[in-house]
Amino acid sequence: MAISIGVKKQIARWQRDGLIDETTAERLRKDIDGRGHGLGLGGILAVLGAVLLGAAIVSLIAANWELMPRLVRLGLIVSVIFLGYVGGAWRASLGDRIFSEALYLIAAITFGAGIALVGQMYHLSGDTSDAALLWVAGTMVAALFLRSRVLTSTSVAISGFYLFASLEPVASDRWSYLWLVPVLALICAGLVWYTKAQAARHFIAILLITYVFVVRFDLDNGAILWVAALLGAALFLVDALRSRTTQRLTGWSEAIGGYGFVMLNIALVFQFDEFSEGVTNQVIIGFAILGCSIAGLALSGHRNLAVRWSAYTVFSLEVLYLAFQTIGTMIGTAGFFLSAGILVLLLAAFVVRMERRLQRKNPKREATA
Template sequence: MASYATRVRTDAARWAAEGIIDAKAAAAIVADVEAHDRRSLSFGSILAVMAALLFGAAILIFVAANWEAIPRLARVGALFAVIAFGYVGGAVLKLRDHAAIAEAVWLVAAAAFGGSIALIGQMYHLSGDETDAILTWCAGTAVAAAALRSGPLTIAAVTLAAAWMFLREVDFWRDTTFPYHFLAIAAVLWLISRWTGSARARHLLLLSLVLYGVLLAAETDILSVAPVLAAISAAVFGVAIALPGDVEKVARIDGMLPVHALLGFLTGMALTQFEIGDTAGPGFAIAAAATLAGIVAAVVLAGRESRGLRWIAYVGFAFELCLIYVVMIEGMLGTAGFFLVAGLILGLFALVVIRIEKRMAAPHGLQGASS
């Protein structure tokens, strides 16, 4: 698939040829898009980050190997040297306009910080929970991200926070409490992501909050938490649709908040239906109807602005039909009736989707003329 900049160059040339814009405007549009495209992730920067992740993995594995042949002070000093040279060297590279390499070096330094935590605990046999070490690693990475205004370090800090939350909850070998304060950690990381300008970190934080709702439901009571998750997600979706400009000023995720809200809604409703699915009673029917209604409302209200949202809605619709079939249909006659009804519903839904897609694909000017 062609990149955004490539498509704009093609479209700008076509617009100029058709007289929609002049050649000077076309050149200005292409220049602006290419300038912003160069500031985004390039193939070279992706390779640099991948190399940094490999170096970081090598450091962590080296620490895990318990290199007894090297004196303790030498081991600690080597890791601290990597941390110092990584952060300072990355800052120098950033000032010399080598941003991609600088971010990669900072990731190596962050990995060395995590390795030093593990090494010191290993050498001196410090007691404690491994998840506490991950949380300390997260805190150090977050401080570095804020100090250096680094997007990749912000993403790394969010990833470590999500890993801490998950491991804290699924730790079967210890009597650990649920990580309720992840919400406070997420709020701090959200502020850091605003400071560093990392929209990807905010996307990851929103997905982590959905995971938090799932883990909380599993820890406490699904029927007490899952409907609340769905209701909060629906409310966020409504606010994002009603006040898109104001919401985007806060979220700054390129108008993608409705997509995350739809994911949260579908997750909450799926958990609710799984919990009450054995009864196949009116409660399940109400939940299924609410899910289908929410999917249709999401496509109608926000489908035009987001192709990703439409695909999530379509997949959710198909999943809901399968879930209804598994829970409510019994016997061959019931199966045949289900497929008949489902075929009719799916056919009507396909007609609605086709009409919506055509309206979304139609130019705004033609729509206004036709109306």
Template sequence: MASYSSRVRADAARWASSGLIDGKTAEAIVLDVEAHERRSLSFGSILAIMAALLFGAAILVFVASNWEAIPRVARVGALFAIIFSGYVGGAALKLNDHAAIAEGVWLIAAAAFGGAIALIGQMYHLSGDETQAVLTWCAGTAVAAAALRSGPLTIGAVALAAAWLFLREVDFWRDTDFPYAFIGIAAVLWLVSYWTDSAASRHLILLSLVFYAALLAVEHDSDLVGIAAVLAAISAALFALAVVMPEKVERIVRLGGLLPVHGLVGFLTGMIMIQFEVADEDGAGFAIAAAIALAGIVAAVVLAGRDSRGLRWIAYSGFAIELCMIYVIMIQDMFGTAGFFLAAGVILGLLALAIIRVEKRMREPRVTQGAAA
């Protein structure tokens, strides 16, 4: 498969030959795309980061094996030597234009920091539980990410924060309070992601916030519908802002135009939770919630689906889930399975026809303007 720059080069040549752009503009477009592509991760860079993750996993497993034969001071000293040499050596590699290898070495140092926390806590029987260790690991990784302006370390810090949220809520070890502090942690990591220019971290933070809202709704079971409705409403509002004023919103969130995708994920999560909660209570309530969810899916595809394949796939998956829920909860006893699929096929066909007509009308002004120019 041709690379992105190769496709742009071919397109730019075609546009220039068609008179849509001049030769200088075509050359500038190609040079800009190639410059940005060179700064992206290559296959070798990905392998280097994967190797670093394997080394990090080896360190953690080595610590977990409880190596009693080595003196305590030697164990701690070895881990801190790995941490120091990893961060300093990675900085030296970064200065010598070996950015990918540097990021991998920093990940090894971050893994060694986590191993050091576990080992010291084990050796000296420090008070606290595993969730506190994970939170400390997250804080240390976030500080390192900010100091080194490392995108992969920022992603690691966000992943550790999400792990802390999960472990804290599911109460693997003891009865704990709900981790309300995750909102503040997410806000700090969001600011760090701006400094390190890590859009992937912001995507992960938004998904973690949806997960946080779902856990909060389960925690406060008596008000589950209200919390889920707030999640759906906020997500729909963010989606609307991203569609109405995309440039202004993108300058703030810097998500590569993918905020509508997160808005749809949050909206569907909230609506599905509402439907599960009211399914056994009120058939009319479930029908209203299902209608709102389906209307939201159609609106998302019409308003933002044309330019986002990911959003379309999420919308189609959500639509399939909604159909299954409607069948199981509402019409299983009203129609046979064949009748349900027939009705679903008719609905899907009409929906596809409507979307095609809307997208065609949305494209017409652009074609007309291009011809006039």
């Protein structure tokens, strides 16, 4: 709601300044009203309440687990799952997008807890990763049939839980996550397209970036970092050089470039640790990171806010790190604070000048940012 109000204020200002006529302004306002406002604060609170309520239900059942007969235990779990999914579908049929999703989430949480509790009750063989895999499979099926956006996002979150559960030494199939996580991400991507769960796309991107670096440390293979850096650079350049084509094909050009840029810089930072033994290596990797930051600003900083602020952050932190690594050990406390203050002010001046230049390069983007 707050975002749409802000956009409407911008439309009013554009109309007042003569940038658009009254007909165009009215069409823009109708388009905003027709698209809805997403979950908003009420939806976020409903989802948070659903998580807390699901946790309360699970805790209540678990606390009295030994006092209940087996049939009662199963009946409670199945009842909560049934009421959550059926009640959510009923609310959705009435046009309620908020509480229907909240009920779906309660059912999904109860399903995951039920897997663990039933496995404990019947002493079923398996480990946490097997339970997580069953949990994500059931949630994906529910998301497909109910066409639920929150269940799609939940499926991605559980896939991340499966990734880390698979790292346990006692996992039955220790290395299956290497191919299962990409498959789960691909299925989730299909659910995103089917359910129009736009927010879940960000979760998938975060999941894949996390997966790359988990694989690197799990396999202890530094070459994976170079592959991640090249892949990140490729995604960034696709958005920077072919943004219109990428937007037309995916509808997500700026986010692709932003996440690619982040992955490139994270890979270089980890490579910094790999080659941190010599000063020469530190300087080489450090300048590579600074070069990537400047390239990000030059190529797409004027139109991609994610790249822009990521570049500012990485550039500033890297400059501070290199400065204090080289001169920090040669000065006292007062000299440290003096040099730090001067350096931060210089960085602030750099950011201010860069912002003015980027605003002149793309004023329309800044007007709507």
